[in-house]
Amino acid sequence: MVLVDSVTRAGQSMVVCNRQAREVDPAGRTGPPPAPRSTAEAPSDPARPHGTGHVQAGPESPRLAKFHVPEIVFGPGSLAEAAHAAARLGARRPMLVTDDGLLAAGWPQQLLRHLGEGGMDATVWSGVTPNPKDHEITAGHEAYRAAACDVLVAVGGGSVIDAAKGIALLAGNGGVITDFEGVDRMVAPIPPMVMVPATSGTGADVSQFCIVTDTVRNTKITILGRALVPDVSVVDPHLLTTMPDWLNAATGLDALTHGIEAYVSRAHNPLTDHHALQAISLVGGHLERTMDHPLDQESRLHMAQAALEAGLAFTNAILGAAHAMSHQVGGLLDLPHGVINGILLPHVVRFNAEGDPARFVPIAQALGFPGEVGRSCSQALAEDAAEWAACEVRRLADELGVPKGLGEIGVTAEDLPTLSTMTMADACLSTNPREADRADIEALFRQAL
Numbered sequence: 338m339v340l341v342d343s344v345t346r347a348g349q350s351m352v353v354c355n356r357q358a359r360e361v362d363p364a365g366r367t368g369p370p371p372a373p374r375s376t377a378e379a380p381s382d383p384a385r386p387h388g389t390g391h392v393q394a395g396p397e398s399p400r401l402a403k404f405h406v407p408e409i410v411f412g413p414g415s416l417a418e419a420a421h422a423a424a425r426l427g428a429r430r431p432m433l434v435t436d437d438g439l440l441a442a443g444w445p446q447q448l449l450r451h452l453g454e455g456g457m458d459a460t461v462w463s464g465v466t467p468n469p470k471d472h473e474i475t476a477g478h479e480a481y482r483a484a485a486c487d488v489l490v491a492v493g494g495g496s497v498i499d500a501a502k503g504i505a506l507l508a509g510n511g512g513v514i515t516d517f518e519g520v521d522r523m524v525a526p527i528p529p530m531v532m533v534p535a536t537s538g539t540g541a542d543v544s545q546f547c548i549v550t551d552t553v554r555n556t557k558i559t560i561l562g563r564a565l566v567p568d569v570s571v572v573d574p575h576l577l578t579t580m581p582d583w584l585n586a587a588t589g590l591d592a593l594t595h596g597i598e599a600y601v602s603r604a605h606n607p608l609t610d611h612h613a614l615q616a617i618s619l620v621g622g623h624l625e626r627t628m629d630h631p632l633d634q635e636s637r638l639h640m641a642q643a644a645l646e647a648g649l650a651f652t653n654a655i656l657g658a659a660h661a662m663s664h665q666v667g668g669l670l671d672l673p674h675g676v677i678n679g680i681l682l683p684h685v686v687r688f689n690a691e692g693d694p695a696r697f698v699p700i701a702q703a704l705g706f707p708g709e710v711g712r713s714c715s716q717a718l719a720e721d722a723a724e725w726a727a728c729e730v731r732r733l734a735d736e737l738g739v740p741k742g743l744g745e746i747g748v749t750a751e752d753l754p755t756l757s758t759m760t761m762a763d764a765c766l767s768t769n770p771r772e773a774d775r776a777d778i779e780a781l782f783r784q785a786l
């Protein structure tokens with residue numbers, strides 16, 4: 338399948354050269370100019386056309402691209418592979434991280450049996466809640482140490498996977514999780530990680546992100562670093578069938594937001610573009626069907642692939658203003674991440690398209706834009722396509738029952754100044770395609786209220 342092109346050995350990155358940096362030696366080093374350490378640290382300069390009358394939907398000037406991916410096992414019934422992966426990574430006493438919702442669905446028990454059959458003595462830890470809290474990571478790390486665990490295996494949604502990453506980070510580096518906010522703050526190696534996503538949305542199983550709630554500041558912090566890319570991601574679409582409808586809707590919108598923000602990100606590259614557009618098209622084509630026919634295997638498979646490809650795109654291209662803003666609302670109100678994204682995304686699409694609508698043309702096409710678009714199209718048509726894409730995202734959100742505004746989920750006008758100030762410090766804002774100052778962000782929050 339298409340993903341095979343992008344998969345390299347666990348922990349490695351694929352480097353594609355541009356015209357200025359053509360040489361790649363066997364160790365993966367490139368000739369001048371020097372490679373940035375990661376796309377997150379040095380987002381590429383987008384250099385896009387502005388108001389020129391005509392816009393190009395085709396490739397832009399080439400640039401150095403890096404692509405981090407775990408080993409990926411994908412397919413119905415692959416859950417057992419997580420135990421084989423843990424064994425391959427040297428696990429004898431793995432910690433199986435999960436939560437109460439997953440235990441009620443029965444998936445961790447199945448994985449525990451597979452781990453036991455593989456001769457491993459696993460410790461189950463399920464002290465995570467949605468939007469994982471800093472003190473939960475501390476407790477998980479204490480349990481990891483007390484049981485002398487050696488590998489982390491997680492089965493769950495983004496919250497469980499991020500908790501497992503946080504525990505791994507503390508196991509290698511000590512300290513408290515909030516010390517690691519920002520890019521590449523961890524210095525020591527961390528234990529191997531095998532992730533089994535149970536929702537079709539976050540892409541945390543392939544990403545270099547770990548998102549944790551700072552309970553002192555009431556915000557979600559972003560921890561970013563290539564060491565957080567898991568060793569193995571095992572994607573079994575069967576697990577998606579026990580998601581409640583609201584979670585299916587929320588996580589599907591999260592995957593759509595990842596695809597769109599990654600595609601327009603200042604750090605996008607041809608490798609991430611491909612996965613981003615594929616993810617957008619898969620969500621547009623299959624999310625609604627999973628709501629109407631929850632046991633339909635084919636659409637679950639497509640949504641699992643959508644979440645995975647969106648993850649491959651955004652972990653390498655990073656995200657934008659919708660996520661930077663969403664993290665603040667999620668930290669304040671402990672609400673489902675994908676629902677907040679679904680409310681914010683159409684507003685952010687319009688804001689970014691005002692700067693340059695060109696990149697929204699392929700996005701609109703991936704979502705089924707009916708207009709005729711060639712390789713080059715007029716500024717007016719690009720604006721139409723971008724507006725159509727914003728409306729289509731809102732239409733989908735309406736179909737899924739997502740509230741129209743942040744006010745309906747508990748945000749008040751008094752919250753907006755603080756939310757705006759905190760958004761300015763979020764790592765995801767730096768790759769938003771259009772420069773946004775604090776006043777812009779507050780105006781966006783007001784529109785979305």
Ligand SMILES: NC(=O)c1ccc[n+]([C@@H]2O[C@H](COP(=O)([O-])OP(=O)(O)OC[C@H]3O[C@@H](n4cnc5c(N)ncnc54)[C@H](O)[C@@H]3O)[C@@H](O)[C@H]2O)c1
Pocket residue numbers: 436437438439442466467468469493494495496497499535536538539540541542544545546547548557576577578579580581584587588591667674675
């Ligand atoms: N690290 C990353 O790259 C990244 C990316 C996007 C989002 N996130 C984070 O992920 C979190 C959201 O994760 P999520 O949306 O996957 O949900 P979640 O992990 O917060 O889970 C929500 C609830 O659904 C239950 N659940 C999950 N899967 C289930 C299943 N298959 N069957 C039955 N119940 C199930 C859980 O038990 C939990 O109670 C947020 O904290 C968000 O910030 C992380």
Ligand SMILES: [Fe+2]
Pocket residue numbers: 539591594595660674
């Ligand atoms: Fe997200």
